Amino acid sequence: MALTIQELADFLGSQGMPCTIDGDPGAIIQSVATLEDAGEGQLSFLANPRYTGFLATTRASAVLVRPDVTAPRPMNLVRTADPYAAVTAAMVRIHGHRRHPQWGPGRQACIAPGARIGPGANIAPGVYIDEDVEIGENATIYPGVYIARGCRIGRDVTLFPNVVLYERCLLGDRVTIHAGSVIGEDGLGYAPVGQKWVKIPQLGNVVIGNDVEIGANCAIDRATLGSTVIADGTKLSNLIAIGHGTRIGEDCMLVAQVGLAGSVTVGRHVTIAGQAGVVGHITIGDNATIGAKAGVVNSIEPGMTVLGQPAVSITECKRQVAVIQQLPGLKNEIRRLRREVDELKAAAERAAGGEPPAPGGREP
Amino acid sequence: MALTIQELADFLGSQGMPCTIDGDPGAIIQSVATLEDAGEGQLSFLANPRYTGFLATTRASAVLVRPDVTAPRPMNLVRTADPYAAVTAAMVRIHGHRRHPQWGPGRQACIAPGARIGPGANIAPGVYIDEDVEIGENATIYPGVYIARGCRIGRDVTLFPNVVLYERCLLGDRVTIHAGSVIGEDGLGYAPVGQKWVKIPQLGNVVIGNDVEIGANCAIDRATLGSTVIADGTKLSNLIAIGHGTRIGEDCMLVAQVGLAGSVTVGRHVTIAGQAGVVGHITIGDNATIGAKAGVVNSIEPGMTVLGQPAVSITECKRQVAVIQQLPGLKNEIRRLRREVDELKAAAERAAGGEPPAPGGREP
């Protein structure tokens, strides 16, 4: 929707982000773009100082900037304390969120007679919903989704194409799962019998809280007994593997290609960066941060930041990396010390009138 | 199915796991749950001593425990040497394995006229089966599965939703592939011509043995020529990538997010832990173990355990990690040695009546 710069500033002010305007408050904004891409009718923003140079060349009709930014030429600026937060609010205001296709009831979807579909649910052709499934109001289910028997899905849930839910999984309200993700497949549960692996039935399920978003092509194992849990407000990126029986707290953020083994307990508001891995049966405390590619093998205290393989505190990891980079120099210094100590020993021997020691002074 | 504690103990005894009962042998067990979750009518187990505390509070009707466990209060205990093996057997006995939906013949599936479907095969709507495909008896094919021409699938195979088999792949009996996995896509086969990449036709296939289970969202490349092979009894977790022409032996276990490059030869009963990677054209010996996140760049002898990046024997890796953690201390010790050696040299100079050396004693 279009609005004037003045209307935008008023809106941001109403959201707790007061603004001042340089330039024409009546200029019209129709959409949002980067400084580089923006043209006539577009709003842009400058949050990261490294992009300041684009201010001179952008064709945006208005730019959100910090109060202290100097314009390189006459242009429409909207000054506010946090331009990134402001552009986020502006994007929601101007563009809103994704509007899904509307499929109308029953077109070519396979819905078992015993499934219970809430009012307003928007179910695509090519969806398969098994017996004893419950779908909440206004849920949107894209083509190719499979929902096994006994699943319960809250209201305003969005399942993108080809998402698969195994039996008896529970999803809260406003859950979003991106294309190709699989929820509730069997974990790697086998009992060793000699050199063979005997499958252990995976009887549990997956429970996903409200406002969880899961990226594309993830795999969340069902628990062997009990539940694998992803609590309210937690966000997962793509290609993430969660092992059976693992429990993730509220408002966590997991970046792409993270892997958690089974029976891990993750606290609330934990951040796990890309390609990190966590071994099974340990606990990650609230507000902990796990760095990219970290290999976590021990429980982590609340609030700690860890890095490295095996992961240690970020301070310790940086110290190790720094010393490793100095290693070639240290090795040379050890060689010099060896030579000098050998010389000192030889000199001492000579001073004492004894025989010179064998060169190198090393033990047999 | 429900049974009494006595019936359960008799069954476990018949499986080579003799038991003794404390409490009421007539109590009824209907299902299995964790100590924390179990209630009336449920069997639980205590295998890992760290969960001993739950014994006092569990509401399970019976608990499988080791012979030497002391009950904190009067309760029904079934004592046996290996409670974990016993609960696994009990889970199969009481719950059995997953029961698939039954779709009946031909409902909305796209089956080419030349495909040969075995008796009892259970094929969902939304499945696509191309020409010259053979499906064995009692196979279960979930919605959204695509099977390209020339594939051969054994009996009692289960393909979960949205599994894709490219042309001419072969699956043995009792193979299970979880949702979203792709078998037989082209590998990264290109010939460099200047700075361009010219595609090499990928003419081979994938051959999967009997009793193989593959997790969700894996990708198994077809061979350029010949076959990529996963031998009998091997189990893969989720999000695993196997390169073209790689051959994995019997009864291996690959944990989530493992990646093997092309033309790797893996022996039998090899374990590869989560997020490990193996470069192309090397051999992993029988019964080897590759630790989590290891980066394997050289062939591995049978029975070896390796860890680290680049991977070395676990003994060597632990020694390296230990010394790296001591590095800051070693660096300080080198500094002290330098100072003391300089002092000794200065003293020796003074003793010889010569000029004092330049401080630090370092070479130009």
Next chain:
Amino acid sequence: MALTIQELADFLGSQGMPCTIDGDPGAIIQSVATLEDAGEGQLSFLANPRYTGFLATTRASAVLVRPDVTAPRPMNLVRTADPYAAVTAAMVRIHGHRRHPQWGPGRQACIAPGARIGPGANIAPGVYIDEDVEIGENATIYPGVYIARGCRIGRDVTLFPNVVLYERCLLGDRVTIHAGSVIGEDGLGYAPVGQKWVKIPQLGNVVIGNDVEIGANCAIDRATLGSTVIADGTKLSNLIAIGHGTRIGEDCMLVAQVGLAGSVTVGRHVTIAGQAGVVGHITIGDNATIGAKAGVVNSIEPGMTVLGQPAVSITECKRQVAVIQQLPGLKNEIRRLRREVDELKAAAERAAGGEPPAPGGREP
């Protein structure tokens, strides 16, 4: 198609790969196989010297070899400077590329009335194509593919089963995307508000150039604003994650399980080996090479090869690895130096007539 050895040699000569023939130029070649697998009527090749032993035992009707190879027995050899390039050309000549099933128009696919489908496009049943989509001439769209509104797809594109394109993504000509890959899902874009995460609408798209091939089960985020870009000729393997707003140049090669965070700029002809990761907002120069499992945290100069976590130049990384392997020895040398220095100090003290120092000589 079958041809004689002479016809093959003539063909290779016409492609700039002159050959000489040992043996029968009239022998018939019908297909290509490895030395180990080949039989009557098959062409094989020997490029890697480690497979020379198979020359004695292969049953191939002809083998492409280097000019200087000595035959262990009478056999048909085609000698040429680069047997690997020659077999690649022979594979294309003899086998050609994959032939797709032909579905004919409109069978059970869901195609919105406003979609524009080019002549010769081959669209499978079970495909979903939304409004305002354009599909180029001769594109092949396999079952289970979902194409959201506003996508533009070039000519001769192949989308394998269950590929998902989110709205407004653009694909050039001759693009191939393997099964299960997802293009244009939302990236991990949230604004922190207290400990909660507020979703930022992801308004951008993904733009894929001509001749790009993408493996199975990848996930390519759409940009928040603007475009995530994969330029002409670039090839991706399986299970790769590309973050929002990242731009990859022409003719790059990304191996399986690579992850690039958001807003990365990758130059042209860059190679990124398996399981490597790159943090956001940095630049990888043209012709750079990133080693397997590398963790790249800083921008990389054109032409550089980096390795390790954190990634450093390959020279530096190898030096670090070498010194780390020497660490236990260096630690012992430091211990010896300490002992000898202590002895020298004690001797000097005695020579000076003073009191002996405390053993060890360490500071308090």
